[in-house]
Amino acid sequence: MNKLLRHFSYSDWQELAKGIKLPAMFVDLDQFEANVLALKKISDSTQKKLRLATKSLRVPYLIHHALKIGSSTYQGLMCFSVDEALALFGEGHKDLLVAYPTSSLDDLKKVLQIQTAGGRCVLAFDHSCHFSWAANAWSKISSSKLDICLDCDASLKIFGLHLGVRRSSILSAADFSKRLEQLSDYPNLKLTGLLHYDAQIAGLPDRADEFILIQKIKEWIRKISILSVKKERLQFQKILQDKSLTVEFINGAGTGSIDSGVHDPLSEVTAGSGLLHSHLFDKYSNCHTFAAQFFLLPITRFPSEQMVLCQSGGFISSGETDKNKSPEIHLPKNLKVISSENFGEVQTPFINNSEQKFNLGDPVICRPAKAGEVMERFNEVILVRAGKIIGQAPTYRGLGFNFF
Numbered sequence: 001m002n003k004l005l006r007h008f009s010y011s012d013w014q015e016l017a018k019g020i021k022l023p024a025m026f027v028d029l030d031q032f033e034a035n036v037l038a039l040k041k042i043s044d045s046t047q048k049k050l051r052l053a054t055k056s057l058r059v060p061y062l063i064h065h066a067l068k069i070g071s072s073t074y075q076g077l078m079c080f081s082v083d084e085a086l087a088l089f090g091e092g093h094k095d096l097l098v099a100y101p102t103s104s105l106d107d108l109k110k111v112l113q114i115q116t117a118g119g120r121c122v123l124a125f126d127h128s129c130h131f132s133w134a135a136n137a138w139s140k141i142s143s144s145k146l147d148i149c150l151d152c153d154a155s156l157k158i159f160g161l162h163l164g165v166r167r168s169s170i171l172s173a174a175d176f177s178k179r180l181e182q183l184s185d186y187p188n189l190k191l192t193g194l195l196h197y198d199a200q201i202a203g204l205p206d207r208a209d210e211f212i213l214i215q216k217i218k219e220w221i222r223k224i225s226i227l228s229v230k231k232e233r234l235q236f237q238k239i240l241q242d243k244s245l246t247v248e249f250i251n252g253a254g255t256g257s258i259d260s261g262v263h264d265p266l267s268e269v270t271a272g273s274g275l276l277h278s279h280l281f282d283k284y285s286n287c288h289t290f291a292a293q294f295f296l297l298p299i300t301r302f303p304s305e306q307m308v309l310c311q312s313g314g315f316i317s318s319g320e321t322d323k324n325k326s327p328e329i330h331l332p333k334n335l336k337v338i339s340s341e342n343f344g345e346v347q348t349p350f351i352n353n354s355e356q357k358f359n360l361g362d363p364v365i366c367r368p369a370k371a372g373e374v375m376e377r378f379n380e381v382i383l384v385r386a387g388k389i390i391g392q393a394p395t396y397r398g399l400g401f402n403f404f
């Protein structure tokens with residue numbers, strides 16, 4: 001393979017960034033494509049389709065490119081809002097699933113717009129209040145059926161704990177049965193699929209902590225969760241069979257759980273983050289991808305002999321606020337963040353413990369904790385192939401999109 005950005009030396013980066021206004025975001029297309037194919041291979045091993053989580057890319061060109069490179073396996077998009085789905089429909093994508101519920105009539109009108117123009121936009125719901133609201137609101141704007149899927153909780157419930165995310169009210173097979181019965185009261189809602197996202201596996205960097213005991217506990221959570229989600233998926237399948245219901249898809253997993261998810265009774269898995277492989281994925285024992293995304297900050301000040309300071313940098317990722325959510329310095333290796341300041345809102349100081357001398361404007365190469373969110377801070381990504389810049393692609397931000 002050509003020289004990849006992740007193997008670049010500091011002087012290679014200096015050369016590459018010459019003449020580029022920093023801060024800037026770089027994407028290595030060779031590595032991106034290798035990541036697309038690595039996840040495709042895992043999905044293909046058990047003939048699963050792969051739905052692309054667009055929130056983890058937020059660059060329409062990269063979304064198109066992943067579907068092209070991974071074609072036949074990569075099918076459909078998992079969007080995070082109806083506005084996003086409509087914008088991506090405008091980019092030519094027809095198979096859209098919005099995995100997070102809406103309560104907006106305006107969104108239903110946009111779903112209808114997509115449907116009328118020949119696309120499909122499935123909405124995820126889980127509560128009976130969603131059904132009554134959606135059925136009523138949809139009946140006022142359309143006599144067709146609204147495609148929905150049921151989002152079921154996949155967390156590990158053990159020792160009175162809820163390990164995983166809190167989102168769905170469908171917490172058990174019994175809840176699932178009940179929701180199906182409630183849903184049958186709303187003939188204009190068509191059940192097309194199920195969502196069962198195992199965040200406690202997919203979002204568990206089990207190599208992140210120095211303490212071996214914590215690692216062992218995480219490994220154990222991963223192992224037990226893999227068994228528990230499989231059991232639940234089988235239960236859901238059986239309930240559907242018993243009620244003579246068929247669905248078009250059962251979707252589960254994410255980049256961090258794709259390798260176990262493909263062995264479960266799912267018709268499709270989801271992945272997005274792995275394509276750019278932000279630094280959280282370095283901390284997974286089951287990771288199959290490598291870093292394809294780097295942002296460069298320019299050195300603008302020298303607060304002391306042993307320090308450099310960069311413009312910008314505070315791209316802290318969402319979720320539980322621990323140090324893993326901060327960006328990481330990729331190069332030069334001898335720079336360290338000051339823990340009391342961390343990556344700052346408009347500038348970031350670094351301690352330089354080496355003899356290396358820096359000039360004004362030199363880059364510091366960093367990686368984000370999560371891949372998609374940080375794209376909201378850049379207008380475009382700089383595309384690199386074979387170690388050379390070959391172009392740019394606008395991010396959602398660059399296109400003026402603002403989705404929630």
Ligand SMILES: Cc1ncc(COP(=O)(O)O)c(C=O)c1O
Nearest residue numbers: 053056197254255270271272273
């Ligand atoms: C419903 C759902 N599926 C899958 C994923 C995994 O996405 P990724 O592979 O980008 O981490 C997420 C991430 O939060 C999610 O909410």
